[in-house]
Amino acid sequence: MASERIFIQAIRRYCADHGIAVDVHASGWLVAMRRGKTRRFAFGYDIGLNSAIAHRLANDKSATAEALALEGVPCIPHHLFLNPKLGKNVVGPTWRGAMLELLHGHPQGVVVKPNEGTSGRSVFKVTTEAELDHAVGEVFSMSAGLVISPYVAIEDEVRVVLLDDVPLVVYGKQRGRDWRHNLDAGAKPVLLESGEVRTACVKLAIEAARAIGIAFASIDVVRVDADWCVLEINSGVMMESLAKLHPELVQATYDAALDRVFAGR
Incomplete structure (x- = not known):
């Protein structure tokens, strides 16, 4: 269906091409896939390849930063x-x-955002106590x-999707x-050609993925003062904006991940 997310459309196409039954539930957030006795699930933008601990680490910005620091990965x-309402x-x-x-x-300011979540929602740049209190309350x-x-x-931001x-x-x-640099905030995706920047970003993304043991992820790396470091790791691989410009590439990426899903673990 045209109104469905690209993620769901890609799963439907893959399943149709491979004789896999697919059922979409919970307003598109839960997908059940079945081939013979093999059943697999996708939830949100998580296709089901990552371990539970890798998924939880990636979805927790603080935990990701701590884990990367332990491995010496710049981030x-x-x-x-924690919310004071917790007691x-x-x-x-x-x-x-x-x-x-x-x-x-940090006289230049700080950034306040939810520990979990994507797409740049509820992200605040703060330079005063009043702004801090407002952002924290929100x-x-x-x-x-x-x-x-x-x-x-941030001089440049690059996203690397790894499998x-x-x-x-x-x-x-x-x-x-x-x-x-969030795509939902108006940024536009531009594919990187082979070269020094792409090589550096891929190398750093691989180091980050290995640090938390994640198999399929999108990793955001940023250049600050001419040096690259990791901003965050996303266990759910969302490519809605990219699909508007490069639908074949997005489909091929999800196809490769689903091949792994149905190849056994």
């Missing part, structure tokens, strides 16, 4: 703060003071936790008027 720090025994009394310390330690109104990162001037350390898609995000 943007993400400091975790004093969980959160403790010093959370706002710690936030202010981060703010005052994020905590819909999230159990938030992360604070130092604001950095078992093989780069299937590599594209830059051409920023619009917004300070963010």
